Amino acid sequence: MFFYADNMMKFAFSEEFNDEEYEKGYSIMGVGFDSTTSYKSGARYGPKAVREASYNFEQYNLRFDTSVTTVSYDIGDVQVIPGNYQETGNMIYDTVNELLDKNLTPITIGGEHTVTYSILKSLHDNDPEAFSNMVVVHLDAHFDMRDEYLGEKYSHASVLRRVHELNPKEIIQIGIRSAEYEEYEYVKAHDNITYFSSHQLRQDPKGLFDKLKDINSPVYITVDIDVLDPAYAPSVGTPAPCGLTPMMLEDIIYALSNKDVRGLDVVEVASNEIGDVTSVNAAKVIYDFLSLQK
Structure with missing residues (x-):
């Protein structure tokens, strides 16, 4: 649970998720699944590493002149079946269904990026009209x-x-700098996919922020922490040079903070070290997002 004691941020496990009534808010869950990784393994340790890194942050967010006051619960980690995405995905799906039934917005710590699909499948099946x-x-x-x-x-x-x-209505991809040509062709062939490469953003970020400003629909945010340059996030499954800075990522979270956000995930932290910079920057995404909620 994201909560405060003695003015220090802490993640802590709640009691076993059950049928008690929860105040409307956010629910943090970990999914330590790491089975299709093709380069650097270790994303299974992401939930633990990000939670530990969260101890480093204080209640007051100086950048945004806010404090984390929104209600949030940490329900612990979803059970995973190593090597079996289908069964793990079913468990993620069922858990998100339960969160939505309790009027809780899911915030997920991965784990590899596959976990995002099951979350969005639950959002799709629970409210097809909103998802469209x-x-x-x-x-x-x-x-x-x-x-x-x-x-x-x-x-x-x-x-x-x-x-x-x-x-979904649209996918906006941010920070892209590595691709197979078939992916590029697929993206270019679909009008409801827009991408902003890291090189575009370095030269002129205004187009992205204008695009985000114009969003007036429900939003889901998925952050693969390798969007950051390896200087800031070296412990990821597939690092790629020439990435975003933490300040740019902070600006993007700020631009999305006043939208109708239906969920957030931060994935691909492949670290098992306390204080690892990748974990710290991943925890900062969640910290910033919750700091900006009322």
Whole structure:
């Protein structure tokens, strides 16, 4: 649970998730799944590492002149079946269904990026009309739009392709700088996918922020922490040079903070070290987002 004691931020496990009544707010859950990783493994440790890194932050957010006061619960980690995305995905799906029934907005710590699909499938099935009007904001070094990867239809490299097949209103991809040509062709062939490369953003970020400002639909935010340059996030599954800075990521979260956000995930932290810079920057995304909620 994101809560405060002695003016220090802490994550802590709540009691076993049950049928008690919860005040409307946010629910933090970990999904330590790490089975389709193709380069650097370790995303299974992400939930633990990000929670530990959260101890580093204080209640008051100096950048935004706010304090985290919104109600949030940490329900612990979803059970995963190593090597089996289908069964793990079913558990994620069922858990998100329960959160939505309790009027809680899911905030998820991965785990590899495949976990995002099951969350969005739950949002889709619970409210198809809202989902058809949803904008998925995807921050990542990669398109993740392959039809399959290494024989897997559900992979960290194909997760946004599966999300696109759920037919959200739009997908906005931010920070892209690594791709297969088939992915580029797929993105260019669909009018409801827009991307901003990290190189575009370095030269002129205004187009992105104008785009985000114009969103008036429900939003889901998925942050693969490799959107950051490896200087700021070295412990990821597939690092790629020339990425975003933490300040740019902070600005993007700020631009989305007043939208109708239906969920947030931060994935691909592949670290098991206390104080690892990747974990700290990942925890900062959640910290900033909750700091900006009323």
